[in-house]
Amino acid sequence: MTEPRWLDEREMAAWQSFLRAGSRIGRHLERQLKEESGLSHQQYEILVRLADAPDGELRMTELAAHLVTSKSGLTYQIGRLERRGLVRRRTCESDVRGVHARLTADGGRALRAAAPGHVAAVREALIDVLDRGELDQLAESLGRVARRLEEGEAHTGTDNTPRR
Amino acid sequence: MTEPRWLDEREMAAWQSFLRAGSRIGRHLERQLKEESGLSHQQYEILVRLADAPDGELRMTELAAHLVTSKSGLTYQIGRLERRGLVRRRTCESDVRGVHARLTADGGRALRAAAPGHVAAVREALIDVLDRGELDQLAESLGRVARRLEEGEAHTGTDNTPRR
DNA sequence: TCACAGTCGTTCAAATTCGAACCACTCATC
DNA sequence: GATGAGTGGTTCGAATTTGAACGACTGTGA
Structure with a gap:
């Protein structure tokens, strides 16, 4: 193997900033949500996805594709939310294997209550x-990054791979 | 409470890109490291910090400040690495409470072996x-973001708060 | 219509994470 | 030098996460 192309100083700066910002923001949001709404960021995202879904409900797999959990992680979190009455599960009529998750009225309330603080x-x-230009630049750059990785995930053996 | 300032479309795009890119990259790296080197990203970062440390060793607290774990999380990971012989612990002579973590020869080798793939x-x-301009912009923007949050963390009750 | 490869969601055990409580110690003050 | 507030790291239990294995089902092609 030939000598790898190490990161130069500017590349390193970008990478480190990305890493640090990511983890700090994650912590920041996690704390805020937990304290003010008793939800994890993961759970909040689930509620948002369900609320935004055209029919008010989503198949587990679709949900997992949007989020960052594994299939099993999603099962766990949905179970948790169901126990709290924020979400309900319903087997899909066209495919008995499938499961629809749907927001309950309480779930909607919880989401509306949590949203402003979040x-x-x-x-x-x-x-x-950030200023407007920075925001647009960020969306453009990281959007491309995310898209590339999401495409690439199609053929890996990960648990919850969308595999579209 | 007045109506909160929701995110407009461009702000939302930036936020979503950031979130998605962050989690996808995290998964990507985690998988690559685990497969090719048997290390978690967390562990890899620990080794890097120790290797970069001026005296080849760092106090647990210093280490925790750089990383994204809680104090207890660090204790756990260092224990893990120590068991594998990649890191050694040594009580600090100037302060009996303190503990220095130091890379072993094996640890150095493991890091050198893992680095190229990572x-x-x-x-x-x-x-x-990303192109050069995007990288610099990213470093600039997210650097500012990270710095602000790190400053703000000084007075919160979090476990491993740097508190400098 | 009969395999059969692939899909869906769950279950399981193992690993990791967190915060709170804790113990031993240090340091500034009295 | 005693005292008390604060630090540094570990330990503990609970929550979460993950991948692998599983059971049930679907849809396709012979």
Whole structure:
């Protein structure tokens, strides 16, 4: 194997900033949500996806594709949310294997209650720290990064791989 | 409470890209490291910090400040690495409470063995997807974001708060 | 219509993570 | 030098995460 192309100083700076920002923001949001709404960020995202879904419900697999969990992780979290009455499970009529998850009225309320604080935290941590141009640039750059990886995930053996 | 300032479309795009890129890259690296080197990203970072340390060793607290774990998480991972002989612990002579962590020869070898593949993965996932200008912009923007949050963490009750 | 490869979601055990409680110690003050 | 607030790291239990294995089912092609 030939000598690898190490990161030069500027590349390293970008990488480190990305890493640090990612983890700090993650912590920031996690704490805020847990404290003010008793939800994990993971759970909040699930509720959002369900609320945004066209029919108000989603198949487990679709849900997992949007989120960052493994299939089993999703099962766990949905179970948790169901126990709290925020989400309900329903077997899919066209495919008995399938399961629809749907927001309950309580779930909707919980989401509406949590949203303002969460958005404020996102603003505080990221959005309001950057100007318009920086935001657009970020969306453009990281959007490309995310898209590439999502495509590439199709053929790996990971548990919850979308495999579209 | 007044109506919160929701995110407009462009802000949302930036936020979503950031989230997705972060988690996808995390998974990407985690998998690559685990497969090719048997290390978690967390562990890899620990080894890097120790290797870069001026005296080849660091206090647990210093280490925790750089990384993203809680104090207890660090104790756990260092224990793990120690069991594998990659790291050694030594009580600090100036302060009996303190503990120095230091890379062993094996640890150095493990790091050198893991580094090329890891760097390649970072390039593939992030660095080589962006051009020079984008990289600099990213470093600038997210650097600011990270710095702000790190400052703000000083007075929160989190476990491993750096508290400098 | 009969395999049969692939899909869906769950279950399982193992690994990791976190915060709170804790113990031993240090340091500034009295 | 005693005292008390604060630090540094570990330990503990609970929550979460993951991949592998599983059981049930689907859809396709012979």
